[in-house]
Amino acid sequence: xxxxxxxxxxxxxxxxxxxxxxxxxxxxxxxxxxxxxxxxxxxxxxxxxxxxxxxxxxxxxxxxxxxxxxxxxxxxxxxxxxxxxxxxxxxxxxxxxxxxxxxxxxxxxxxxxxxxxxxxxxxxxxxxxxxxxxxxxxxxxxxxxxxxxxxxxxxxxxxxxxxxxxxxxxxxxxxxxxxxxxxxxxxxxxxxxxxxxxxxxxxxxxxxxxxxxxxxxxxxxxxxxxxxxxxxxxxxxxxxxxxxxxxxxxxxxxxxxxxxxxxxxxxxxxxxxxxxxxxxxxxxxxxxxxxxxxxxxxxxxxxxxxxxxxxxxxxxxxxxxxxxxxxxxxxxxxxx
Amino acid sequence: xxxxxxxxxxxxxxxxxxxxxxxxxxxxxxxxxxxxxxxxxxxxxxxxxxxxxxxxxxxxxxxxxxxxxxxxxxxxxxxxxxxxxxxxxxxxxxxxxxxxxxxxxxxxxxxxxxxxxxxxxxxxxxxxxxxxxxxxxxxxxxxxxxxxxxxxxxxxxxxxxxxxxxxxxxxxxxxxxxxxxxxxxxxxxxxxxxxxxxxxxxxxxxxxxxxxxxxxxxxxxxxxxxxxxxxxxxxxxxxxxxxxxxxxxxx
Numbered sequence: 001x002x003x004x005x006x007x008x009x010x011x012x013x014x015x016x017x018x019x020x021x022x023x024x025x026x027x028x029x030x031x032x033x034x035x036x037x038x039x040x041x042x043x044x045x046x047x048x049x050x051x052x053x054x055x056x057x058x059x060x061x062x063x064x065x066x067x068x069x070x071x072x073x074x075x076x077x078x079x080x081x082x083x084x085x086x087x088x089x090x091x092x093x094x095x096x097x098x099x100x101x102x103x104x105x106x107x108x109x110x111x112x113x114x115x116x117x118x119x120x121x122x123x124x125x126x127x128x129x130x131x132x133x134x135x136x137x138x139x140x141x142x143x144x145x146x147x148x149x150x151x152x153x154x155x156x157x158x159x160x161x162x163x164x165x166x167x168x169x170x171x172x173x174x175x176x177x178x179x180x181x182x183x184x185x186x187x188x189x190x191x192x193x194x195x196x197x198x199x200x201x202x203x204x205x206x207x208x209x210x211x212x213x214x215x216x217x218x219x220x221x222x223x224x225x226x227x228x229x230x231x232x233x234x235x236x237x238x239x240x241x242x243x244x245x246x247x248x249x250x251x252x253x254x255x256x257x258x259x260x261x262x263x264x265x266x267x268x269x270x271x272x273x274x275x276x277x278x279x280x281x282x283x284x285x286x287x288x289x290x291x292x293x294x295x296x297x298x299x300x301x302x303x304x305x306x307x308x309x310x311x312x313x314x315x316x317x318x319x320x321x322x323x324x325x326x327x328x329x330x331x332x333x334x335x336x
Numbered sequence: 337x338x339x340x341x342x343x344x345x346x347x348x349x350x351x352x353x354x355x356x357x358x359x360x361x362x363x364x365x366x367x368x369x370x371x372x373x374x375x376x377x378x379x380x381x382x383x384x385x386x387x388x389x390x391x392x393x394x395x396x397x398x399x400x401x402x403x404x405x406x407x408x409x410x411x412x413x414x415x416x417x418x419x420x421x422x423x424x425x426x427x428x429x430x431x432x433x434x435x436x437x438x439x440x441x442x443x444x445x446x447x448x449x450x451x452x453x454x455x456x457x458x459x460x461x462x463x464x465x466x467x468x469x470x471x472x473x474x475x476x477x478x479x480x481x482x483x484x485x486x487x488x489x490x491x492x493x494x495x496x497x498x499x500x501x502x503x504x505x506x507x508x509x510x511x512x513x514x515x516x517x518x519x520x521x522x523x524x525x526x527x528x529x530x531x532x533x534x535x536x537x538x539x540x541x542x543x544x545x546x547x548x549x550x551x552x553x554x555x556x557x558x559x560x561x562x563x564x565x566x567x568x569x570x571x572x573x574x575x576x577x578x579x580x581x582x583x584x585x586x587x
Contacts, residue, residue, distance in 0.1 A: 087569055095446055096498055096533050100571040125443055128390055132447040142569050159577065160568040182352060182385070224354040 061088065063103065063117040063139045063166075070115075070141075073163065078151040081105065084163070085144035088120050094133040099123040102144070139166045184226040192226065273298060339381045340395065347386045348393035348442075350450035351457055356484040359383040359457045364470060373409040373466040384454060391442030398459055401437030405430060405463050417469050424517040426467065427496070431522075434493055435500025452494045453483040464492045489527065502532055511539035511575045520551040525558045530565055537561050537570050540579035560586040 063086060070084065090099045103117045129135050141164040147157040156163065182188065184207055189200045192207060200207055207226040273279035275294050283294035340349055351359060362380070408429055409416075416422045438446065445451050456464055461482075468481040479485035481492045489495060499522050506513045516522075525541060526532035544557050560582050564570060570578055 087572060089569070089571060091533065092447075093533065095443075096501060098533055098535075098571065100569075102572065128443045129447060132444060140569050142572070158568060158581070160570060160572050162567055162569055182355060 061120045061122055065115040067113055067115050077155050083144055085142050086117055087140045087142055089138045089140065090122060090126060092129045092133050092135045097125055182226050183229040185229045188226055339384055343386060345392055346388050348389055348445045348451060349384050349454045350387045350448060351383050351453040352450050353484060355383040356453040356457055360479065360482050360484050363461050367465055369469060370414060373462040374406045384458060389442055389444030391444065393442060393445055397437055397440060398455065401434065402459050404433050404437060408433060409463055409466060417467055424519055427519060428515060428517045431496040431499035432503060434496040435504055438497055449483065452491055455493050456483050456491060460493055468492060498527060502538055506535045506539050509535060511535060512543050513539055514542060514546060516542060516545055518551050521545060525551065525554055529558060529562045531558060531561050534571050536573055536575045536578045539575040540582055543579055544582060556586045557582045
């Protein structure tokens with residue numbers, strides 16, 4: 001059995017930091033316990049999972065829990081089924097929105113390897129918030145009551161102790177929410193021309209100014225994106241139709257394509273997209289397009305655009321950006 | 337017709353980050369230090385764009401909030417930012433009014449940083465710069481109060497809204513609460529940690545805060561709350577249980 005962690009504090013006294021120590025013990029115990037293998041959405045080693053697929057269609061959530069390790073814990077720790085609870089937490093930190101609920105155990109007499117909880121109704125705000133801000137969803141297997149006399153010295157004994165946790169995030173905002181294209185008006189053209197010391201002609205529909213991704217903390221601080229005035233008006237005034245969404249995406253691809261071109265000329269520019277900089281969301285987008293990790297894409301970018309991977313990526317992005325003209329046409333015609 | 341008067345159903349006003357930076361520079365350039373917060377209502381709409389969201393945006397709610405905050409500001413000395421007690425009291429009352437004034441707006445609007453920038457730079461600029469006068473030596477931090485710096489949570493109206501929301505939530509649940517006007521209690525002890533998100537823990541910290549004359553003494557309890565949350569779902573504790581835990585492991 002794992003021993004309780006002991007640490008030395010600055011007052012030169014040694015003390016056991018319980019209850020902070022036991023989670024590692026619990027985790028280890030769970031790892032050593034027989035875990036469910038391969039049943040439906042539960043993978044090898046997973047104690048708990050949560051089905052977020054239903055969020056797209058219905059405001060309900062289902063949580064799946066492996067039964068056998070739960071039974072082992074109960075037996076080893078002398079707990080009854082009522083001592084363990086399953087809680088769901090849903091939160092949107094941007095506005096401090098929080099919903100917490102204990103789920104009812106479905107039919108305690110039922111058998112089978114997986115316990116499925118389906119009675120949780122998501123709060124109304126989730127569907128409005130998902131896509132606009134980060135919404136976190138967690139399922140927690142917890143101790144539902146205080147245990148007066150723990151059967152094992154280090155076992156969790158306080159109400160709310162987390163025995164297992166499964167978390168995910170819903171609705172991470174898309175890139176278009178991070179930098180809103182501004183209208184390229186006559187005044188803006190004049191101002192930007194002066195600033196860049198390069199005239200911006202009437203025919204230019206997209207102008208991007210990147211102000212040091214490395215120095216800035218977020219994309220919206222680092223990037224200024226301007227698009228043709230008429231087009232901007234249509235995009236901002238219209239409902240988010242498929243055509244509007246398509247053009248927003250293609251603006252991003254065009255931005256990325258142009259950034260890649262600049263990196264071909266100067267490898268130092270690649271550092272602008274370092275995974276630890278504000279450029280990470282852009283790297284993540286590139287990674288998604290190429291089934292790579294952001295770090296792998298960054299490594300490709302540093303090879304001055306000569307590797308096969310980066311050539312393929314550039315070609316892919318240019319193809320995507322190349323359809324911008326047809327997307328603009330569709331938006332102007334009001335197609336959806 | 338004014339852009340703001342011509343809002344269609346579902347539309348709401350926004351100011352983007354880059355436009356906001358320029359708007360702040362413009363407004364600051366003509367702001368006369370020491371001016372009354374009612375003297376500088378925004379009139380230039382060129383930086384404002386509109387966006388479509390779910391639900392109907394009610395501009396009268398914003399107008400009423402501006403009016404209420406101006407009336408509140410008039411009760412405070414002109415040098416409010418230089419007097420700690422005054423600024424703390426103003427912040428507390430402004431937080432309550434900001435939440436009450438905006439709580440009815442559609443969620444899509446409240447989740448949009450660009451709306452908060454519009455609110456700060458166009459509607460509430462005079463109030464915010466009166467409360468947070470220009471500080472050349474700490475310019476980046478100062479700009480954050482207007483939602484165009486590097487520290488978003490410092491955007492003054494947004495921060496006020498969250499503070500007011502927490503107070504209202506705790507009180508609506510009937511949890512123990514005594515208004516604390518010291519800034520550190522909210523900014524350092526609640527909102528810079530997860531504690532501001534959990535009403536029962538916020539209530540417990542509020543109760544313990546009353547044992548002390550200075551909020552600094554609360555720090556060990558705040559640390560305990562954060563550490564305990566790493567291993568326990570404190571969201572499921574009631575305020576008395578949370579207070580018991582914090583006292584037990586902080587002394």
